[in-house]
Amino acid sequence: MNFNHLMGKVRDAAMSGINAMSTGEALAVALVLNRHDWLAQCGYTMAQALDRLDPDTIPLIPWAAKVWEKEVGQVQLEQQTRSEDKAVAAIVGQHSDEPVTFTATLVTHSEAPGYRDVGLVFDVRAVGRDQPERWQRVELRIRPEDGEPIVSHIRRVHALAWAPPRARPLDRRPGESRPAWIDR
Numbered sequence: 001m002n003f004n005h006l007m008g009k010v011r012d013a014a015m016s017g018i019n020a021m022s023t024g025e026a027l028a029v030a031l032v033l034n035r036h037d038w039l040a041q042c043g044y045t046m047a048q049a050l051d052r053l054d055p056d057t058i059p060l061i062p063w064a065a066k067v068w069e070k071e072v073g074q075v076q077l078e079q080q081t082r083s084e085d086k087a088v089a090a091i092v093g094q095h096s097d098e099p100v101t102f103t104a105t106l107v108t109h110s111e112a113p114g115y116r117d118v119g120l121v122f123d124v125r126a127v128g129r130d131q132p133e134r135w136q137r138v139e140l141r142i143r144p145e146d147g148e149p150i151v152s153h154i155r156r157v158h159a160l161a162w163a164p165p166r167a168r169p170l171d172r173r174p175g176e177s178r179p180a181w182i183d184r
Helices: 003-016 023-030 038-040 048-054 060-092 146-160
Strands: 102-111 119-124 136-143
Touching: 003 048, 003 060, 023 038, 023 060, 038 048, 060 136, 136 146
Parallel strands: none
Antiparallel strands: 102 119, 119 136
């Protein structure tokens, strides 16, 4: 059995089992996929299965297992990406190059000691007449290189809102005074 034939059988077995395979194919696939139940179904132990296989097939088994593990990982990553895309689409609607505006409430934040990435968890809702009135919890992971421009922009916006001649933001709450952090 060559490598391509073995991988084809591994993919087939992952979808529909080993029932339609020859004994040698079924044993090789069971070893690649680490399926002891399939070995038992064939009436073989692991040692008996290795003894039954063609000597040229045995070195292919660890290689096939590694390739299969990568394929499964790639499929899982693609499924996760599709799932995340669906979640985003549920929030913002159809894909568009136009940005969607959200209103957001900070829920919590996270960091890992020693790392500069920051996680900010928000409850968000898209703003606009055609947007659902549904809140969604999201976490934004802020890269270290984005930290300074974000903080600088927020500080600048607040400083401008509190600057003379107005000296108070249009959205100021009663009793609210200029925050001290603006001048740091």
